[in-house]
Amino acid sequence: MKQLSTSDPDFAKRFTRLVEARREADSDVAGQVLDILRTVRTGGDNALVQYTQRYDGYSLVEDDDWRVSPERCAEAYEQIAPEEREALDLAARRIRAYHEAQLPENRDYTDDDGVRLGATWRPVDAAGLYVPGGRAAYPSSLLMNAIPARVAGVERIAVVTPTPRGNSNPLVLAAAHVAGIDEIWRVGGAQAVAALAYGTDRIAPVDVITGPGNAYVAEAKRQLYGVVGIDMVAGPSEILVVADGRNDPDWIAADLLSQAEHDPTSQSILITDDEGFAAMVSDSIDLQLGQLSTGKTAKASWDANGAIIVVSDIAGEAPELINRLAAEHVELAIDDPESLMRDIRHAGSIFLGRMTPEALGDYVAGPNHVLPTGRRARFSSGLSVLDFMKRTSFIGLDDKAIRAIGPAAATLAHAEGLPAHAKSVELRLK
Ligand SMILES: NC(=O)c1ccc[n+]([C@@H]2O[C@H](COP(=O)([O-])OP(=O)(O)OC[C@H]3O[C@@H](n4cnc5c(N)ncnc54)[C@H](O)[C@@H]3O)[C@@H](O)[C@H]2O)c1
Ligand SMILES: N[C@H](CO)Cc1c[nH]c[nH+]1
Ligand SMILES: [Zn+2]
Numbered sequence: 484m485k486q487l488s489t490s491d492p493d494f495a496k497r498f499t500r501l502v503e504a505r506r507e508a509d510s511d512v513a514g515q516v517l518d519i520l521r522t523v524r525t526g527g528d529n530a531l532v533q534y535t536q537r538y539d540g541y542s543l544v545e546d547d548d549w550r551v552s553p554e555r556c557a558e559a560y561e562q563i564a565p566e567e568r569e570a571l572d573l574a575a576r577r578i579r580a581y582h583e584a585q586l587p588e589n590r591d592y593t594d595d596d597g598v599r600l601g602a603t604w605r606p607v608d609a610a611g612l613y614v615p616g617g618r619a620a621y622p623s624s625l626l627m628n629a630i631p632a633r634v635a636g637v638e639r640i641a642v643v644t645p646t647p648r649g650n651s652n653p654l655v656l657a658a659a660h661v662a663g664i665d666e667i668w669r670v671g672g673a674q675a676v677a678a679l680a681y682g683t684d685r686i687a688p689v690d691v692i693t694g695p696g697n698a699y700v701a702e703a704k705r706q707l708y709g710v711v712g713i714d715m716v717a718g719p720s721e722i723l724v725v726a727d728g729r730n731d732p733d734w735i736a737a738d739l740l741s742q743a744e745h746d747p748t749s750q751s752i753l754i755t756d757d758e759g760f761a762a763m764v765s766d767s768i769d770l771q772l773g774q775l776s777t778g779k780t781a782k783a784s785w786d787a788n789g790a791i792i793v794v795s796d797i798a799g800e801a802p803e804l805i806n807r808l809a810a811e812h813v814e815l816a817i818d819d820p821e822s823l824m825r826d827i828r829h830a831g832s833i834f835l836g837r838m839t840p841e842a843l844g845d846y847v848a849g850p851n852h853v854l855p856t857g858r859r860a861r862f863s864s865g866l867s868v869l870d871f872m873k874r875t876s877f878i879g880l881d882d883k884a885i886r887a888i889g890p891a892a893a894t895l896a897h898a899e900g901l902p903a904h905a906k907s908v909e910l911r912l913k
Pocket of ligand 3: 720741742745842845
């Protein structure tokens with residue numbers, strides 16, 4: 484963990500290094516991922532068999548090894564504990580309600596020149612959803628991917644998810660049942676993303692790939708953008724907590740560890756204006772690390788990518804630091820989170836006040852937990868219904884309308900040195 488203070492003479496240099504570390508982490512896996520994508524493109528299902536054996540310790544032989552049936556998902560739903568079923572149902576209901584409100588409206592109108600204009604939204608034909616499953620299983624990510632895809636009206640939805648040593652997680656299957664998913668492939672990592680993009684004998688290609696994953700998965704999506712659409716680059720989790728000294732240090736320590744436990748390359752940062760509080764949070768983290776079943780991963784993450792930044796004035800100094808970090812999650816554990824939120828331009832999702840731990844957003848709040856990482860909140864947003872849709876514009880002119888705007892088009896066509904363009908308009912003006 485790094486300790487920084489804005490009063491240190493070398494703060495600017497050290498902070499810049501912290502910001503840039505995210506980009507360097509991405510490029511570490513780029514070469515290996517390129518290799519995996521090429522191998523799956525040429526080797527198809529055989530390549531999937533090899534990689535699944537190597538990385539998940541699992542043999543894909545029979546049809547049942549490859550794909551999970553909807554009957555198994557329904558069975559899993561019946562067999563999980565009643566409180567788990569209720570929690571999944573509640574999460575699904577809240578996620579659905581939030582995403583239904585995102586459905587866009589088609590436009591169709593005639594402007595002052597008499598030109599008919601508009602745009603029609605349609606779902607993509609096929610979406611591939613990545614549900615992570617290497618270190619932990621993510622039924623919540625299944626819901627976060629599948630519900631907006633369903634709301635958008637996507638006809639074919641294919642899920643890929645790794646099943647280490649062949650063990651399918653019952654809650655992931657139950658979540659698939661809740662979301663009405665009937666195509667689940669037991670493959671993960673960059674190779675699964677490649678299979679969705681290029682297609683193999685077994686897995687038909689999709690038009691868009693969404694969902695979170697580790698550095699390999701995130702980099703595979705990034706490299707395949709253009710072959711398919713993607714939502715955004717949603718890699719190893721990040722949390723940036725802004726907390727004053729009036730918080731319980733144990734709460735803030737737990738919040739920081741909640742994202743550190745995802746991945747050794749996750750990032751957790753605290754900004755505070757109270758040096759004593761910073762020390763208490765740091766001590767609490769050390770204590771809590773020893774109590775977590777995920778302690779090893781969380782410790783690796785906190786040691787390598789954790790940071791505590793002490794500022795002298797939160798309102799004056801935090802906004803610039805927050806905007807440069809452009810973190811996936813920003814928690815504001817202060818008295819007046821609203822006023823700080825107004826100054827935040829770059830963040831995947833913001834959590835307002837001391838009673839809004841980020842973990843609530845991971846599961847049940849409603850907004851999507853698939854969010855941009857690696858400072859990409861500067862230009863990307865969380866997964867939404869729109870990521871499963873595209874828009875086609877339309878234009879309609881009659882004789883009167885073409886006389887109103889046609890001459891200007893012909894003038895610009897001549898000016899661009901494109902006479903055939905000009906002629907196609909001018910012939911209709913005669
Ligand atoms: N940004 C978001 O919205 C968001 C949301 C949820 C989870 N996440 C992130 O998802 C990730 C889940 O990671 P995970 O590892 O548990 O599951 P995962 O499914 O993302 O990755 C597991 C796969 O990674 C591949 N892999 C592992 N080691 C490899 C290696 N050395 N070389 C090549 N491939 C390798 C394997 O194919 C394995 O099946 C975490 O980083 C977590 O922070 C992000
Ligand atoms: N925090 C993750 C997004 O970075 C989402 C998640 C799922 N389960 C637990 N957490
Ligand atoms: Zn989380």
